[in-house]
Amino acid sequence: xxxxxxxxxxxxxxGLGFKSRKIPDLESTLNxxxxxxxxxxxVIQPAAAMGEATAIIVIFxxxxxxxxx
Numbered sequence: 001x002x003x004x005x006x007x008x009x010x011x012x013x014x015g016l017g018f019k020s021r022k023i024p025d026l027e028s029t030l031n032x033x034x035x036x037x038x039x040x041x042x043v044i045q046p047a048a049a050m051g052e053a054t055a056i057i058v059i060f061x062x063x064x065x066x067x068x069x
């Protein structure tokens with residue numbers, strides 16, 4: 001059976017107001033983690049005051065190496 005480990009990264013959004021918010025350098029974060037063997041599992045955008053999110057949480061997973069017992 002394959003077992004997994006998980007990693008979370010919190011990325012702050014920049015800008016004011018819903019339309020002007022930007023996620024800085026998300027693509028390079030995804031590529032960097034992918035090179036280390038991490039696979040994007042889920043992105044969560046927790047609600048903050050007045051329903052506006054100020055950050056996203058990116059969840060990655062990767063299979064644990066199998067060791068013979």
